[in-house]
Amino acid sequence: MTATIIVADDDAAIRTVVRQALTRAGYQVRLTETGAGLVKLVQEGRGDVVITDVILPDANGLDTIPRLLALRPGLRVIVMSAQNTLSTAVRATEQGAFDYLPKPFDLNELIRSVAAALEGRAETDTGEFGGDDTPLIGRSPAMQEVYRLIARVVPNDLTVVVLGESGTGKELVARAIHDMGPRAHHPFIALNMAAIPRELIESELFGHERGAFTGAQARAAGKFEQAQGGTLFLDEIGDMPLEAQTRLLRVLQTGEFTSVGGNRSQRANVRIVSATNQDLLALTRAGRFREDLYYRLNVVPLTLPPLRARSEDVPALARHFLEMAVNEGLPRKQLDTHAIDALRGHSWPGNVRELENLMRRLAVLERGDTITAAAVIAGLGQGVIATAPPAVVDGEGLGSAAAAHIAVYFAGFGNQLPPEGVYDRLLAEVERPLISACLDATGGNQLKAARLLGINRNTLRKKLTDLGLDPMAIRRS
Template sequence: MNGKVLLVEDDASIATVIRSALEDEGFVVDRCDSIVARDRLLASGKYDVMLTDVMLADGDGLATIGSVRAACPAMPLIVLSAQNTFDTAVRASDTGAFEYFPKPFDLDDLVRAVSQAVGAGSRPGEEAQSGDGLPLVGRSQAMQAVYRMITRVLRNDLTVLILGESGTGKELVAEAIHELGHRKSGPFVAVNAAAIPPDLIESELFGHEKGAFTGAIAQAIGKFEQANGGTLFLDEIGDMPIEAQTRLLRALQSGRIRRVGGRQEIGVDVRIVAATNRDLKPMISAGKFREDLFYRLNVVPIQLPPLRERAEDIEALVKHFLGHAAREGLPERRIDRAAIALLEQQPWRGNVRELRNAVYRLALMARDDVIDAETIAMVLGQDSALAERHDDLDGLRGALEGWLAGVAPAPGTVYHRALAAFERPLFEHALAQTGGNQLRAAKLLGINRNTLRKKLSDLDIQADSFLRLG
């Protein structure tokens, strides 16, 4: 026997799958579907690990976790949740959870986590309270991975390197790590290496003594000292001059700094979070970034996805920004699904920042309370990609209207006739574009591969006929 597991899950089908997988690995599993039954089982038996859903039939499983901790303080907890928001991930972390799995999850990963939890025991630590309004929004799998990485570094001081394109929200992640972590009572100090002249960056970071250089008319305290006891966020670290990188590395290794022009070393206690939109490895090869500094910073990397790779989060982001715009005095607006679909098709090279600015512009300039596709074309029409997409929709609308006028469909058959007419060429075009590769075709269409296979079967389309040879 590998260990005894208590599974608290009110979805019978999910519980059956998890139970079967764990029992195949030699675990003994007891399952219940409510808080009341959970507490009864914990009172009558000893478990090596507990897996619990958040929303149960009789209440919020996490809200009542205090009684579990009181009864079984050393028992590791693994949280499962379909409420896959950043707030849920933080709440799971607040309980001292060993691991958090948003649904749907990889069953092999879950079994592996149970094995590790049984072997490692619990992860005790201080509670981290969730901040209000942190704008980390999205339920995509890519953002779930980000949330999980954030919660793993809240109770330690490991150095974090946040990677991602401009506008993806790197500073928001750094602020979340600070505000939700055990250093939240200390200062959060941000410095942008790209915005400081090369000859002033050492003074900015470490401070300077009076007379250290021309213009140094008084002593100045640097960012390291300002952040003492808290978090120092080094943004755009890839733009830091190589000479300053050497002094930064020394400060990180020793925990001591020396002001420019000073003789005395000063001890500092800071947590370092760095960020960059650059690929640092080619810069290391080119001699523009120190390899030893990279490894010192890259203890826990967090990769932020570009917005184009998580289009399913755009609706939530748009509604979030519309709410913020209204609270800042702009007119209250809603947005319809057609407009969201239009926004989901855009490349968003400026990522979340570009989307936010576009939403604020829409909130300001929309003629009606509801933002529709026409509003987007009118307000954001200078964006050629948006204009082209709107033209595509207009063309599709015109073709559909012409087709319907020609066939004079019977009442109640319009949707199915239109769907049948447009689905076949759509799927055939996707297969032609991808050389018959179903995985790539599904990705191109933005659907699940199993959905694609079913559609091909329903439409009797042979994917093999589109294969490219040679």
């Protein structure tokens, strides 16, 4: 029999588009715009899969999920939401959702999720989670994938390895997995392998007994013992010496460890999350990392995108760091439109950490309340904004400038391809400063700016929303 999909969303356009896509894929579709209508359909036994928005006129879609599952145990619920945060993704999983799709989503991805739900391929473990706050920020497609993966691994004890360049926030991901999981009320202990002398790593990990080596005047607990019941985060795991790798492998295999100089085994009740900016597989092939340990740690690989691959997240991150500075007693600052353009144009070799340091520096050094593009460029240092195009006159040389910009963008990924969606990402980088300039020229008058651009006012409003531009902020600047 043809499967029936229930779609609950208060936006008629979204209901229509989703219905058309599902119908083309061979499914029957029932539509509703309210939480009450959704519950009624499920009570009547209709629908093999539910697709629901979070915000409904009379209910919260996430809060409705437990009621739906009580009525129909085993029913698969797919959540779609414009509230594209890690908290939303985790809460959807907590409430028992089968999958979470951030808006806007790819219709092919939705079809794949529905097919998977009908086959029952995804895990639906809904363990209890800790706090709802997280320092991870970003609504870009690349970060949405990170959120979805974190939400899937939070409830269980699977070993996770976080991959990514330096400064991308790998420890923040490890802390989010801990803080939102069932071990949240137990310790989170971090150890940086690159910062510990080789001869002391085993002692740091497993502890030592008095007299175990010269200078060991008393017994000391290691990180495994300190993290009991919680999470042990092993940063820069690629720098771990081979002899320590052997002992760590044994702990992962047996679930027990022995302190240096000791003879009594202790139970290792910890979740292991590791991180590295190196290619562990390449290290394995070079004989610098144990292959068996690699597969033990690499149960769930989670790759964090570099900041240059999610430039649309830069404004939100920058404002977040400025707000953090205020909380630390520094004066409040705001970014003008051209400053945001300058930030988005930078290639960020130091990733999120570089952006955070810049915002703190500008919060201290800038005398006025508003941070300008000139201040951003000065803060970054002369010549570092490699992606800033040269000046053009009435479009002259614009094609060459765009070509240079795109060449720098692609070069930033080395031998790898940039993430999918490069067309929309680069097109937004052209639209944003163009629309900002037109609004500046018209004093923030959207009707005049739309005429100047040659588009209607509704199209301009939609573009302002999609690009995250605040016309009032542009007028003030």
